[in-house]
Amino acid sequence: MTSLQPRSARARTSAPVAVEPDPRHRRPLVLATTLGGAFAAGSTLLVCLALAVVGWFLTDAGAHGTPSDALQVGALGWLMAHGAGVRIDGVAVTAVPLGLTALAAWATWRVGHRVGESVSGHGPDADRIGDGERDWTVPTAVSLFTTGYVVVAVVTTSLAATAETAPSGGRVLGWSLALCLLVGAPAIAIGAGRAAIWASLVPESVRATALTCRRILTSFAGVAAVVLLIAVAADLGAAATMVSRLHADAGATIMLVGLSLAVLPNAVAFSGSYLLGPGFAVGANTLVAPTAVVLGPLPLFPLLAGLPDPGPTAAWTAWLMALPVLVAAVATARSQRLRPTLRWDMGALRGCVAGVVAGVVVGIVAGLAGGAVGPGRMRTVGPFAFDAMVHAITAFGIGGLLGGLAMTWWQRRAARRAAVPVSPH
Incomplete structure (x- = not known):
């Protein structure tokens, strides 16, 4: 957008040229942002409603219940993705299907980015912002976007409850506000071009630390997902046995696979807590950790086939707790290759601080991944969030420190070699 180009970029033009504002970037602010928030919420709600109706037809060809019952189930699923929790036959189910939550976050990001682009022409340009003029475009857009999202959430709750x-x-309401502020607001700021202006005011060390933190989190999530996949693949026969014991037809099997995908991020969080050491519970008085496995009767759910056998664990499983440290070290070193530093203190501080922040994020996600999923002992299912956070802060902090120091040493060594003149002989 021309109005938001840095001053130096526009100064290179040979002569001042009057540029008409692009109408695509000056949509009506109130209308575009409010409808954008409503669309971000409504798009995923419609997906949940459609899946519920399809599942209703697949399971018994519509012989039981009515389409309105299926729509209510879809709406309740969408509300559960926003932390609502429901009661089924008097039993509280508070676990959040983070797969649906991730879908809602993705839709919020995409729509928010488009909303930001459509209102980017409002407010002062980059020069006036750089001169200190206040710009209320993004705060106003975020407020109206959030209003539209919350209205859809409140109406859905009142109709489905x-x-x-x-x-x-x-x-x-709390989860909707969190999605709009933590996901929608950055997307709007990036789409509107303001984020690039504000980022230039942030110190380089802070930006490098944030990049390192993100790389640690994505790398650890990838490793945890691979470990989960290996565990389930190793016991595919047990998963197939669970499905056969349910006497599920093709439609019910498809719905079971869909439910597994909805809670797949939860399972990845369980796997991450396992790698960190504290492990997780699958029912009251149970423990699944690298050093011990204590289980009780389990529901017939395919992802549970990946659980290790109860009893003493193999000696090598304890070494899995070294993976988080290694992941953090490698991720920090790779991140520092993009933003090099020759100062020992900066290399160490970047990695350590990024690791600590990443550990806090992992602990928060672990806390969100669990909850009650049934009656009795199944009221306690999920990672041990606080212990996982402590272990993650320690492992990522140490790994980030070692990775930062190792890459600083390598870059200082490369700088010394480049500084040595090459003899012609």
């Missing part, structure tokens, strides 16, 4: 299901409207 019953005395029997009792979803929590307060939690839906």
Whole structure:
């Protein structure tokens, strides 16, 4: 967008040229942002409603219940993705299907980015912002975007809630606000071009630390996902046995696979807590960790086939706890290759601080991944979030410190070699 180009870029033009503002970047601010927030919420809601209706037809060809019942189930699934929790036959189910939450976050990001582009022509340009003029475009857009999202969430809660299901409207409101502020707001700022202006004011060390933190998190999530995949693949026969014991037809099997995908990020968080050491519980008084496995009766759910056998663990499984340290070290070193530094203190500080922040994020995600999934002992399912956070802060902090120091040494060594003159003989 011409109005938001840095001053130096526009100064290279040979003569001043009057540029008409692109109408695509000056959509009506109130209308575009409010409808954008409503569309971000409504798009994923429609997906959940459609899946629920398709599942209703697949399971019994519509012999039981009505389409309105299927729509209510889809709406409740969307509300559960926003932390609502529901009651099924009097039993509280508070676990959040993070797969649906991730879908809602993706839609919020994409729509927010488009909204930011459509209103980027409003407000002062980059020169006036650089001169200190206040710009309320993004705050206004975020507020209206959030309003549209929250309205859809409140209406859905009021229409889908019953005395029997009792979803929590307060939690839906809190999760909706969190999605709009943590995902939608950055997307709008980036789409509007303001994020690039603001980022130039942030110190380089802070930006490098943030990049390192993101790389640690994505690398660890990838490793945890691979470990989960290996564990499930190693016991595919047990998963198939679980499905056969349910006497599920093709339609029910497809729905079971869809449910597994909805909670796949939860399972990755369980796997990450396992690698960190504290492990997780699959029912009260149970433990799944590299050093011990204590299990009780389990529901017939395919992802549970990846659980290790109860009893003493193999000696090599304890070494899995070294993976988080190694992942953090490698991720920090790779990140520092993009933003090199020759100062020992900066290399160490970047890696250590990034590791600590990444550990806090992992602990928060571990806390969100668990909850009640059934009656009795199944009220306690999930990672041990606080212990996982402590272990993650320690492992990532040490790994980031070692990776930062190692890459600093390598870059200082390369700089000394480049400084030595080459003899012609």
